[in-house]
Amino acid sequence: MTDNPISETVAAVDLGSNSFHMIVCRVSDGRLQVVDKLREMVRLADGLDKDKNLSPEAQARALACLQRFGQRVAGIPRGSVRAVGTNTLRTARTSGDFLAEAEQALGHPIEIISGVEEARIIYLGVAHSTAASDEPRLVIDIGGGSTELIIGKGFQPQTMESLYMGCVSMSKRFFADGKLSRKRLHKAELAALQELEPVVTRFDSSHWLHAIGASGTARSIAKVMNANGWCEDCIHRDGFAHVLDAMAEAGHIDELELAGLSDDRRPVFAGGLIILHAAFKALGIERMQVSDGALREGLIHDLFGRIRHEDVRDGSVRALAKRYHVEAAQAKRVSKTARNCLSMVSVAWGLTDPDWQQWLNWAARLYEIGLDIAHSQYQKHGAYILANADLAGFSQQEQELLATLVRGHRRKLSGKYIKLLPEHWQTPALRLTVLLRLAITLHRNRTDQVLPPFQLLAEGDRLTITLPDAWLEQHPLLQVDLAQEIEFIAPSGMELVLS
Numbered sequence: 001m002t003d004n005p006i007s008e009t010v011a012a013v014d015l016g017s018n019s020f021h022m023i024v025c026r027v028s029d030g031r032l033q034v035v036d037k038l039r040e041m042v043r044l045a046d047g048l049d050k051d052k053n054l055s056p057e058a059q060a061r062a063l064a065c066l067q068r069f070g071q072r073v074a075g076i077p078r079g080s081v082r083a084v085g086t087n088t089l090r091t092a093r094t095s096g097d098f099l100a101e102a103e104q105a106l107g108h109p110i111e112i113i114s115g116v117e118e119a120r121i122i123y124l125g126v127a128h129s130t131a132a133s134d135e136p137r138l139v140i141d142i143g144g145g146s147t148e149l150i151i152g153k154g155f156q157p158q159t160m161e162s163l164y165m166g167c168v169s170m171s172k173r174f175f176a177d178g179k180l181s182r183k184r185l186h187k188a189e190l191a192a193l194q195e196l197e198p199v200v201t202r203f204d205s206s207h208w209l210h211a212i213g214a215s216g217t218a219r220s221i222a223k224v225m226n227a228n229g230w231c232e233d234c235i236h237r238d239g240f241a242h243v244l245d246a247m248a249e250a251g252h253i254d255e256l257e258l259a260g261l262s263d264d265r266r267p268v269f270a271g272g273l274i275i276l277h278a279a280f281k282a283l284g285i286e287r288m289q290v291s292d293g294a295l296r297e298g299l300i301h302d303l304f305g306r307i308r309h310e311d312v313r314d315g316s317v318r319a320l321a322k323r324y325h326v327e328a329a330q331a332k333r334v335s336k337t338a339r340n341c342l343s344m345v346s347v348a349w350g351l352t353d354p355d356w357q358q359w360l361n362w363a364a365r366l367y368e369i370g371l372d373i374a375h376s377q378y379q380k381h382g383a384y385i386l387a388n389a390d391l392a393g394f395s396q397q398e399q400e401l402l403a404t405l406v407r408g409h410r411r412k413l414s415g416k417y418i419k420l421l422p423e424h425w426q427t428p429a430l431r432l433t434v435l436l437r438l439a440i441t442l443h444r445n446r447t448d449q450v451l452p453p454f455q456l457l458a459e460g461d462r463l464t465i466t467l468p469d470a471w472l473e474q475h476p477l478l479q480v481d482l483a484q485e486i487e488f489i490a491p492s493g494m495e496l497v498l499s
Contacts, residue, residue: 010307011073012299013083015110017045017144018168018268019216020065021296024072032304038072040065041264045088045144045168052093059098066105074107081108082303084395086118086295087145087166111395115162119148120392121298123157126214128301129293138208138283141294142217142275144168144268149203159202165195167217170271178253180270185244188271192278205284214294217272220265222290227260235288240277302393313393317362320389324369330446335364337451338439345458349431360432363405364439383407401425408433409440415492434463434494441481464497
């Protein structure tokens with residue numbers, strides 16, 4: 001949540017499975033000007049054991065890096081820095097405990113994003129870093145723990161996929177001891193081809209005209225091929241044979257002598273090369289350009305869009321409401337009243353940040369999506385959709401927050417699901433849920449009937465609503481509905497009072 005206004009300087013941090021990246025930009029005349037880029041090889045995925053636990057050593061490396069990054073962004077207000085974790089933090093069992101320490105080290109919140117959301121942001125970074133084109137293009141980003149495939153035009157991704165293989169995980173699986181042989185290389189390639197097999201029909205060369213590689217793996221392969229004269233300013237299909245021959249002849253990754261191969265890339269080079277070679281084969285790629293932009297650049301442009309009120313999350317909410325046939329008129333009524341309620345208690349309840357109004361608005365627009373599945377317990381159906389759907393722009397934690405608000409909008413409010421949220425979100429989420437429920441109750445007749453002026457008074461966990469006596473006498477059913485709400489809300493520890 002943004003506690004301060006957006007500053008003239010913004011930053012984005014990518015907690016990748018192999019490397020951590022940061023970009024710092026100055027906002028000038030409505031444009032972004034890069035002032036700093038930082039990158040450290042952390043190899044977070046290398047510290048993930050078979051039980052999906054992060055080793056203390058990997059956590060220590062990551063925290064040390066984030067402390068250094070934190071010093072660089074210490075003067076930037078909260079809300080002007082966006083930091084995200086990718087595949088390793090998506091899968092790590094201990095990610096919750098680690099995240100708390102990581103946020104303290106960085107000094108800013110850290111989100112965990114889905115693979116598809118990662119793909120969307122990568123494409124945005126590539127699109128802003130390459131020549132503008134309306135021709136369809138394929139973007140491949142091989143990270144430490146996952147590989148993202150995207151087809152898009154201009155700045156719009158159209159088809160996205162995230163595969164569970166990366167340069168670190170592939171290297172650990174087939175080349176952990178550093179030994180290289182044609183048999184091992186072939187076995188690793190078959191595994192990569194197997195992972196690609198289900199997506200070939202959606203991503204093969206019949207769907208795009210140009211291929212672009214993003215991030216460290218693509219850049220390192222391009223450097224090797226260019227330095228050895230196997231291609232010029234690109235990655236070419238024919239160049240892979242030369243690199244694979246050199247690897248097999250070396251016999252061990254430490255003995256591999258290739259111009260252009262850096263020491264920090266060496267331990268994961270084999271895994272990344274195999275994945276990209278398999279992609280060239282499976283998808284019919286002959287030649288690939290390499291982009292300077294990837295996830296961190298996409299993050300900074302996505303953040304900049306939010307600053308300019310071009311939030312892609314609004315589009316996701318609209319699309320979801322349309323897909324699940326939400327009654328737009330009712331959603332609009334509830335949203336308007338809920339936001340009016342918030343304006344009356346925002347100071348008393350510490351909800352003055354504009355983001356809370358946005359969350360309440362989104363919840364009001366989506367609280368009935370579960371009806372498209374079944375009326376019985378539709379709040380649970382809606383929460384499940386919101387927690388598990390691929391929603392562009394939303395992190396996993398944000399989807400859980402939205403799902404929690406929708407889950408609590410009807411029936412008994414125990415607070416059980418709210419307590420699963422991060423601690424700093426629990427009290428605001430509970431209070432927003434009560435406001436959402438109140439707005440829904442006031443519009444239970446689902447008509448455009450104008451509500452009378454009413455007052456809300458918030459005092460700690462107590463919320464008092466005052467309605468004109470004469471109007472209440474004319475609406476006895478609403479009195480019954482409010483009395484029922486008082487009973488439903490009580491188990492949460494909140495008290496609703498009708499005055």
